[in-house]
């Protein structure tokens with residue numbers, strides 16, 4: 001049985017009602033439990049448990065130190081392409097947005113990776129929009145193969161594939177796959193994805209299982225907070241993580257907490273999760289999943305990121321750019337618009353996203369980042385908080 005069947009039978013509305021109605025006494029009792037079920041998790045994300053955030057933070061911190069030590073693993077996203085066949089209302093790369101697009105050549109990908117390596121990174125997340133013409137499976141395999149010797153860990157955040165299509169990517173050296181469900185609410189999912197293959201909710205939901213079958217040893221999942229009610233999303237992704245830990249037990253599972261950021265298309269969030277609720281959610285995830293990696297990206301502002309480190313976070317990006325070529329200016333001569341899969345030359349000044357002189361690249365980013373500090377500044381801050389920034393935590397020689 002895939003997670004889809006389990007997901008379809010989850011009593012999510014009942015769990016949400018239980019969460020909202022949780023009493024302070026039940027919240028306190030739940031916080032004292034040695035093991036946390038999904039029903040307990042509902043209590044931990046309740047408004048009542050929100051009043052116990054200090055206690056939750058202490059417990060979450062202690063569990064994280066016990067399982068991970070005082071370490072924060074650092075990684076960087078490398079955007080290969082911002083071409084996409086999908087229309088996702090909340091994403092700057094949406095097909096119908098008149099943005100400036102480019103797909104990096106292999107040589108340009110090497111240049112971008114080289115710049116990140118000089119900054120200290122050894123964990124790379126390759127990101128691309130979903131466009132089989134520009135971002136083919138062969139192209140992805142070649143990018144991974146070109147980087148494999150220099151990069152101990154290469155993860156992917158690209159359009160979902162079949163298991164057989166994933167296998168060559170694993171063989172080329174990719175070890176992690178990140179796939180956000182975006183929202184676990186089927187109605188909102190249908191409303192947000194109006195064109196392209198991404199409309200298939202169930203196929204996307206089963207992606208981590210197909211990736212596991214192909215041999216990926218790290219699986220990253222998340223909703224995009226700002227679409228459906230955050231507690232419903234949290235309950236769903238907790239159930240999803242629980243399923244993956246039971247069925248894909250050889251892989252490490254990570255949970256991210258991406259909140260919507262401003263982007264081309266100017267989509268406004270449909271729902272809101274406050275900073276305090278985000279902190280509570282990190283603690284609740286840690287209490288339910290002591291061994292799961294928790295990822296905090298540069299979507300968040302520096303002050304909040306710094307404050308969340310001790311609550312249970314184990315992985316952070318730093319110095320991230322969300323446009324292809326963002327680290328070196330690679331590909332800037334090839335910037336274009338794309339219409340119906342065809343490249344269109346830029347008419348000068350025709351786009352609200354027109355090239356600007358003072359940017360290293362002219363391609364449009366996926367969203368505006370919140371923490372623009374250079375990686376070394378983030379690493380120094382991590383050290384000042386008493387944690388060790390970990391640039392490398394894996395080597396191909398460890399693969400059996």
Ligand code: SF4
Nearest residue numbers: 084086088091094129
């Ligand atoms: S979220 Fe992904 S699939 Fe959707 S438009 Fe953006 S890049 Fe494309």
